[in-house]
Amino acid sequence: MEFLRNQTVLVTGGTGSFGKKFVKKILEYDVKKVIVFSRDELKQYEMAQEYTDPRIRFFIGDVRDKERLYRAFDGVDYVVHAAAMKQVPACEYNPFEAVKTNIYGAQNIIEAAIDRGVKRVIALSTDKAAAPINLYGATKLASDKLFVAANSYVGEKDTRFAVVRYGNVVGSRGSVVPFFKKIAATGKLPITDERMTRFWITLDQGVQFVINSLERMKGGEIFVPKIPSMKVVDLAKAIAPEAEIEIIGIRPGEKLHETMITEDDARHTVEFDNYYVIIPEFPWCPQEYADQGRSLPEGFKYTSDTNTEWLTVEELRILVEEI
Secondary structure, three states: OHHHOOOEEEEEOOOOHHHHHHHHHHOOOOOOEEEEEEOOHHHHHHHHHHOOOOOEEEEEOOOOOHHHHHHHOOOOOEEEEOOOOOOHHHHHHOHHHHHHHHHHHHHHHHHHHHHHOOOEEEEEOOHHHOOOOOHHHHHHHHHHHHHHHHHHHOOOOOOEEEEEOOOEEOOOOOOHHHHHHHHHHHOEEEEOOOOOEEEEEOHHHHHHHHHHHHHHOOOOOEEEEOOOEEEHHHHHHHHOOOOEEEEOOOOOOOOOOOEEEOHHHHOOEEEOOOEEEEOOOOOOOOHHHHHHOEEOOOOOOEEOOOOOOEOOHHHHHHHHHHO
């Protein structure tokens, strides 16, 4: 990770599950400064008690506030954009709030990065952005499109933008693992549908994939890691094997299975050993990927129910115990 030597890195949403793990990891490298940008002063205070490295700076701000981003990005080399409204029910009930944070916020990040001369920006996306059926997924799809297209109008600036898309993160705040653990003692776990599957990635894997993508990006790519799938029923068995499974029905905006690469996206996607790259359909798209990667067969799609790699109940139990 020589590219990070003596560089200033800023992470939006820096007090969230990803942000905290990312900051801890990035401090292992010889960075000059790490800026935690978020809007919650209490979470910043609590994080400052835990993370005492003198290279950390805490910056109160909201991605909706472009002027604040201009100030925060002064002297910044790399930006990882992790701030978002991501709870599906909250986005469904407060739709325009999600639009303001996830779409307007993305555009503010782009404009501030270009004008402040940031070298590279990588935005975190979600499997829900592929063929979205809920507002959260739709806003993240729009955000992805904004970050990819931003490479078209940087002009003579060296700023480049890319996206990382991955699935559910084991044990992240607000995810199903802490919820199941909390109610396991009741002897009953609610499952929306016994057929439901999800992509699964650990927080450490997600952070490392973002750092690797930040290094290899050339601009306009959507990076998708190869990760295993799991059945939600198996997760329940891993957490509370004796608990009764209660089928409660799929919630509004929820999919039975998740998609990370649609069949249409697969036509301009290349495969590597551990990840895929969705190449932008623009004249300036980086040709190196097409030359180095493998084309996907016609009809390919990357979905959680057709995945070739699956986590067993025992493997899920080990992951859950490690959280």
